[in-house]
Amino acid sequence: MTQVIKTLSDRKNDYLKYESxxxxxxxxxxxxxxxxxALERAMVIENIKPQNAVFFFDIGCSGNGSDKxxxxxVTTFHGLHGRVISAAAAASITNPKMKxxxxxxxxxTLSEGVNHLVHGVRSNYPMLFILHNNENYGLTTGQxxxxxxPGFKMNASPDxxxxxxxxxxxxxxxxxxxxxxxxFSGDVNHMTEVIQxxxxxxxxxxxxxxxxxxxxxxxxSATWFWDxxxxxxxxxxxNPQNFKMAREVAQDIDKEIAMGILYQDLESKNYLEHLPxxxxxxxxxxxxxxxxxxxxxxxxxx
Ligand SMILES: Cc1ncc(C[n+]2csc(CCOP(=O)(O)OP(=O)(O)O)c2C)c(N)n1
Ligand code: SF4
Ligand SMILES: [Mg+2]
Numbered sequence: 001m002t003q004v005i006k007t008l009s010d011r012k013n014d015y016l017k018y019e020s021x022x023x024x025x026x027x028x029x030x031x032x033x034x035x036x037x038a039l040e041r042a043m044v045i046e047n048i049k050p051q052n053a054v055f056f057f058d059i060g061c062s063g064n065g066s067d068k069x070x071x072x073x074v075t076t077f078h079g080l081h082g083r084v085i086s087a088a089a090a091a092s093i094t095n096p097k098m099k100x101x102x103x104x105x106x107x108x109t110l111s112e113g114v115n116h117l118v119h120g121v122r123s124n125y126p127m128l129f130i131l132h133n134n135e136n137y138g139l140t141t142g143q144x145x146x147x148x149x150p151g152f153k154m155n156a157s158p159d160x161x162x163x164x165x166x167x168x169x170x171x172x173x174x175x176x177x178x179x180x181x182x183x184f185s186g187d188v189n190h191m192t193e194v195i196q197x198x199x200x201x202x203x204x205x206x207x208x209x210x211x212x213x214x215x216x217x218x219x220x221s222a223t224w225f226w227d228x229x230x231x232x233x234x235x236x237x238x239n240p241q242n243f244k245m246a247r248e249v250a251q252d253i254d255k256e257i258a259m260g261i262l263y264q265d266l267e268s269k270n271y272l273e274h275l276p277x278x279x280x281x282x283x284x285x286x287x288x289x290x291x292x293x294x295x296x297x298x299x300x301x302x
Pocket of ligand 2: 139
């Protein structure tokens with residue numbers, strides 16, 4: 001912790017580049033404030049300069065972080081609902097020299113865009129993905145999402161939700177992932193640590209952040225989460241390289257919720273490293289496209 005503070009104060013100018021002068025419009029107590037702070041911190045500690053990164057945001061309260069990071073020097077892309085992974089994946093494979101970070105809510109990730117999550121994970125694109133799981137559709141005022149717990153009374157389901165909730169980490173683990181982690185928006189230090197690990201991972205790093213939404217999700221409060229969280233470091237014999245063990249601890253999202261790096265394949269090869277046609281290439285697809293002479297094609301069209 002002392003080291004983190006020292007690193008941040010030594011790199012104050014780098015840190016300020018990630019800070020925004022825009023007015024933050026999330027509700028009081030919203031978990032998005034902490035998530036944004038942790039991400040900015042992790043970028044600075046990992047020494048990733050704004051010009052070497054690109055941030056992709058989905059639609060929703062989480063997506064509204066798009067104009068709340070950096071002041072002109074940070075590149076952000078605010079896409080369509082549920083489509084953030086496909087846009088970010090394209091960037092990650094066309095220019096792997098850039099650090100690609102994508103963020104989305106539980107609605108976008110596990111309903112509208114669940115297909116993109118599936119293929120993002122199994123393709124192992126070189127990117128960090130952060131799921132803001134506030135267990136509801138926040139921006140559209142508190143409808144139930146795929147992670148809302150049964151019985152919870154939400155706007156548009158006033159008698160209580162009846163469908164079973166998805167467990168995001170367990171779902172991702174069914175897709176042969178190479179990095180799965182879970183953390184909590186109320187713990188900036190823990191989030192920073194987990195995001196740092198995700199930024200260093202070679203492949204699709206999936207991080208679920210259990211996010212507080214005091215406005216619409218009153219059932220899972222900070223106290224509710226704190227009573228249940230168990231840091232995997234405190235679990236006897238836990239080894240994040242043991243997939244079976246990881247899947248087992250990821251299962252419970254009710255009584256004891258495991259947080260930390262649940263699984264990481266330290267030998268992971270990303271999507272591009274598996275592609276025969278990219279072997280031995282020193283250039284990126286972006287470099288190569290910029291060198292293609294399209295004049296002959298244009299002449300044909302003339
Ligand atoms: C395809 C599509 N469907 C629905 C919407 C309307 N919409 C905008 S934000 C939102 C809820 C977002 O919920 P979530 O993804 O969980 O993000 P949160 O606001 O909770 O951070 C919905 C349904 C939309 N913009 N596009
Ligand atoms: S509705 Fe919930 S997620 Fe959206 S800004 Fe307010 S507290 Fe945050
Ligand atoms: Mg949500």
